[in-house]
């Protein structure tokens with residue numbers, strides 16, 4: 001199999017010490033493949049899942065011409081410019097109970113919204129536009145045109161037309177559309193499994209008492225949120241101390257259970273870290289410095305799962321074949337590894353910039369990158385050319401009605417509070433320099449993404 005370094009080396013101008021975010025994206029596009037296994041799920045369980053096959057409409061929606069208003073159905077051919085119309089009401093059509101009688105010239109049928117249009121009638125006058133006069137109604141001149149307030153059969157979807165395409169994620173609207181086709185079940189791709197853990201001796205699990213030099217683990221919680229919103233099965237493997245045996249065990253357990261493994265911390269050049277060396281020892285991993293901020297150091301690779309390391313006695317490990325590891329058709333024998341930098345905002349930014357699009361592609365989604373909004377920066381932003389910067393921003397509508405974005409304060413890569421106040425990331429591209437107040441910038445808005 002082609003090694004990670006070989007795949008990376010095929011990128012133009014590859015330099016592991018100076019990767020651009022475009023190169024990382026291109027690398028991941030080459031590396032990852034969608035899952036193939038399918039399952040059929042009930043509609044309620046389909047939200048957020050990815051369609052395994054195109055859905056062709058088995059029926060027309062709506063199935064018949066019907067009224068868009070409560071009112072009176074009549075033949076629009078009787079309308080004359082400048083003239084009122086007097087019609088005799090000869091029956092009633094209810095939603096679910098069609099009028100089957102015949103309608104002569106000068107007659108109309110009382111009709112409710114959704115009721116089938118009676119034969120030969122093509123126009124509906126809303127009841128508030130009419131005056132009743134015994135058995136008759138009056139319609140004032142020039143209120144309507146022929147065909148008004150009639151919904152045509154198949155105007156939403158024609159029988160045999162493509163309704164949804166393979167690779168689309170099932171949104172609330174798509175679930176509704178599937179239900180409107182009478183489909184109680186749908187074929188989706190299997191859910192992706194993603195295992196994650198935090199590394200570092202200074203990382204406290206919740207519930208542990210504070211101690212000097214230690215910080216509570218936040219990365220596992222932001223990752224939990226990001227993965228859950230993405231709709232994958234998120235497998236939390238806790239905090240793993242910087243100990244080779246514990247790290248080995250964690251990587252083995254993660255790779256055995258999951259399609260992808262995400263770690264945070266220990267990928268920079270720090271001396272005390274065994275995370276890097278364990279990744280190198282167990283897997284096929286590239287360590288990069290990316291020209292971006294935050295999120296500079298990152299490891300990407302594969303960890304084999306065809307051998308699982310089981311604890312033998314207290315500290316020794318032995319390789320043994322296991323039947324409990326998953327067989328994934330993405331990478332049959334290994335899990336994809338994302339070694340994210342430890343700083344809490346760097347975790348979120350590298351996830352949004354690289355991990356999320358890669359996981360979406362693995363999930364089988366055809367749409368893997370979120371659309372960027374263009375907004376005017378309300379202030380000057382300092383930016384170095386030669387790296388992609390992701391600044392936490394708050395987008396809103398300015399006094400002139402145009403979209404405007406401002407930075408939410410301290411942009412340190414450990415500062416989560418400015419991330420909380422943001423509703424998007426201002427994406428400042430690699431080549432660009434300082435942003436002047438009033439300049440237009442790209443924003444990846446969180447709503448709909450995280």
Ligand SMILES: Nc1nc2c(c(=O)[nH]1)N[C@H]1C(S)=C(S)[C@@H](COP(=O)(O)OP(=O)(O)OC[C@H]3O[C@@H](n4cnc5c(N)ncnc54)[C@H](O)[C@@H]3O)O[C@H]1N2
Pocket residue numbers: 198199200202203215216217218219220264265266267268269270273295296297340341342343344346413414
């Ligand atoms: N000489 C250099 N030093 C550093 C570089 C560099 O290029 N040369 N890069 C800096 C950047 S940028 C980052 S980001 C960090 C990434 O380093 P690591 O991935 O090795 O992360 P750690 O050192 O383990 O942790 C960094 C920072 O984040 C805190 N952290 C870690 N895990 C968690 C967690 N689960 N929850 C909350 N906070 C966490 C940790 O305490 C550290 O403060 O390296 C720079 N240094």
Ligand code: MOO
Pocket residue numbers: 293294295296297341343345346413414
């Ligand atoms: O990856 Mo680091 O973000 O910039 O501190």
